[in-house]
Amino acid sequence: MAFGSLFCCGKSRNGKRSGKKDSPTWRVFSLKELHSATNNFNYDNKLGEGGFGSVYWGQLWDGSQIAVKRLKVWSNKAEMEFxxxxxxxxxxxxxxxxxxRxxxxxxxxxxxxxxxxxxxSIVSHLHGQHAQECLLDWKRRMNIAIGSAEGIAYLHHHATPHIIHRDIKASNVLLDSEFQARVSDFGFAKLIPDGASHVTTRVKGTLGYLAPEYAMLxxxxxxxxVYSYGIxxxxxxxxxxxxxxxxxxxxQPIAQWALPLAREKRFKEMADPKLNGNFVESELRRMVLIGLISAxxxxxxxxxxxxxIELFKGESEEKLLxxxxxxxxxxxxxxGIFSSQDNSEFREKGSESTEERKLPL
Known part of the structure; x- marks a missing residue:
């Protein structure tokens, strides 16, 4: 399949969204330009590595900073995901x-x-190199929860055709300079034809986040x-x-740990210890309930x-009750809660969570 044949999505040649003024653009980069931006893909510029390959920090001639995902090896499968x-x-x-870009x-x-x-990403702050710094205070966590929900909702309800991400997880929600959530990594995404309730496909994703009907069927x-977002x-x-x-x-899957505590209304015990008690209990309760009902x-x-989004942002307490x-x-x-242990045989090679390390600047 020719790569260019996939671009039938209403763009002009320079990458600008046709029919819309002042829309952001993407463009084709030369390999020479990306070698220069990343110092020849220097190890010191590496941001992370996964089954797909590596991600490098770079800086363009105009001073703007970029991240470059470089496929590890060429194959038909890698070409398609790309x-x-x-x-x-x-x-x-x-x-x-x-x-x-x-x-x-x-x-x-x-x-x-x-x-x-x-x-x-969220992973680096919850489990990785920034975990002990506790940069994710409660307000930021709530903003991340709502922001990532709005990004996924856009894919499901406003993109044409609708898009299923298929790999929502903590390592695929990145954080910008203001700690705003950016859902990333669309290599497993599926476009949903109008009128279709689902598509049947080969299972891809990450252990612990796979919905049971997807993992099994x-x-x-x-x-x-939605299930993955709940996790x-x-x-x-x-x-x-x-x-x-x-x-x-x-x-132990996280939902199986959380559900008994939620049933006994022991929400305080479920808060991240790194918060040191600095959270809004009513918001914690809301986040846990939405997470469990989604998963x-x-x-x-x-x-x-x-x-x-309505459950998070709605003014009515009745819906939460x-x-x-x-x-x-x-x-x-x-x-009500599916054990992710049961679907381990469905895990795809190459879907490992990206390992991240501090970028030396």
Whole structure:
């Protein structure tokens, strides 16, 4: 498949969105320009590495900072994921989605150029190099929760055609200089035809975030992203990982840990210890309840991302009370949370969370 054939999304040749004035643009970079920007992809410029390859910090001739994703090896699979990500990013513009600056396809080199996110990802602040600094205070966590919800809602309800991300997780929500959330990494994204409720596809994603109907049957829908987002909310609230290793052989999904505490209304015990008690209890309760209702096993009972935004931003306390009275939170209700341990066999190679380290500047 020719790479250029994928760009049938209403853009003019220079990357400007046709029919709209003053729209941001993307462009084609030369390999020479990206070598210069990243100091020949120097190790000291490396921001992170995953199954896809590496991401490097760079600086263009005009002084603007960029992040460059460089595919590790060329293959038909890598080429397709590269093409999908560029096409999706070229279609969408939203303040809570990572911005495409351009791409490069010279020889077998495949590189995607983004805006540089100086505060890396949620993972680096909850579990990585910045975890002990506790830069994510409670206000920032609430803003990240709402901002990432708005970015995903744009994909589900406002993009044409609608888009399923398929890999929502803490390492794929980046943070700009103001700690605003930017949903990233669209290599697994799927475009949903008008009128379709789901698409059946090969399972891709990350252990701990996969919705059960997707992990077992390959049925991908907007609701699968809602499930993954629910897990992300529980991470933000508690500071725990999506799956905690309790011993060499026992692992506990975060939702299975959180649900019994929520049923007993022990919300304070669920707060990230790194917050040192500096959080708004009513907001913590809201975040946990939305996270759990989103990560329940039955897709038809999950909210849409528009519902999630309303639950976060709505003035009515009645909706939150109705949420807390849902059967999922009854002490005698034994169903509702899917064990991510059960879908480990579905994990794709190359979907490992990106390891991040401090950029030496």
């Amino acid at each position: 093409a999908v990500e560029v096409e999706v990013l070229a279609r969408v513009r939203h303040k809570n989605l990572l911005n495409l 351009g791409y490069c396809t010279e020889g077998k080199e495949r590189l995607i150029v983004y805006d540089y996110m100086p505060n890396l 390959g049925k991908a829908s907007e609701s699968c992203d 992300l909310l529980l991470e933000l609230a508690s500071g725990r990982k999506a799956i905690e290793k309790l011993s060499l052989t026992v692992k 329940q096993s039955k897709p038809e009972k999950r909210p849409t991302m528009l519902d999630v 109705n949420l807390e009275n849902d059967e999922l939170f009854r002490l005698d209700h034994s169903q």
